[in-house]
Amino acid sequence: MKYLKNKIIHFLIFGGIYMDVEVLARAHGQQLVGYEGIKPLSLMGFTSLWMFLVGGLCGVIIGGLNDRPGYYNLKMWKQVLIGGTTITLVELFSGIFFNLYLGLHLWDYSKDRFNFMGQIELKNCIWWYVLPILIIWLDDVLSCYFYGDDRPPSLIMYLVKLVTLR
Template sequence: MKYSKNKIIHFFVFGSIYMNVEIIARIVGKQLVGYKGIKPLSLMGYTSLWMFAVGGICGVLIGSLNDHPRFYDKKIWQQILIGGTTITLAELFSGILLNLILGLNIWDYSKDSFNFMGQIELKNCLLWYLMITPIIIWFDDMLTYYLYKEGESYNLLEVYKKLIKLK
């Protein structure tokens, strides 16, 4: 029961974070220009509620991996490789379902270089691996530590130090 409650909380936390990160990324990346009447200098971002589910699922999947010794005993670069691949596959499969099969047209990378089926692209995949996955691993550990008094507290910078040293 405790494990299920933990994952439900993590789903809502990571889903909320994912939606906000997408809004901020669209603002910073200036992807709003010409989007359905939004002015070029507008600070209004946008996202889809489906991104809440995709982000929540990614957070729970990586957090669930992070609960098992076969994952957390691996070197950090291996954890990041597994986590980044998990996010990339979740993006691909959700894109195929939501955009191609259901026709919701939430995102389309077909005009970008190095895209696959218009659902994932190299630039975002690199972000999943190098930025998002380490943060998810760390934040999942911190949620578990502060909410359930399990594990130990540590700094996000430690994750990147281990990554640089290939530990």
């Protein structure tokens, strides 16, 4: 029960962070949302309330992987590769569900180069391979807080492991 409670807290934290990432990127001129129309519950122009679910899901999946020795014992670049691919696939399938199936039109990348079905595009996919290092580190920090695990090294040390291919 404690594990489920903590994963719900992780879901809430990562969902909020995911929305914040979109808002910050838009504040700095990046276009994460390409659709020009306004639909209910979409907060077009900034982020979507639905992205809270997507971000929470990504955080819980990658955090859940990070709880398994087969994942956290991998070299950091492999963890980032798996995490980035996970985020990209969650983005694709959530786009297919929310945009194409439900017709919410939360985003549409069909006018951008290197898009796939208008739901994902290369520029944002590159960013999805940056986020896992932050998710892994924050999951370790939360595990330290919730489970009393050892205090993780600084985020800089995680980046050093990535850059040095350790």
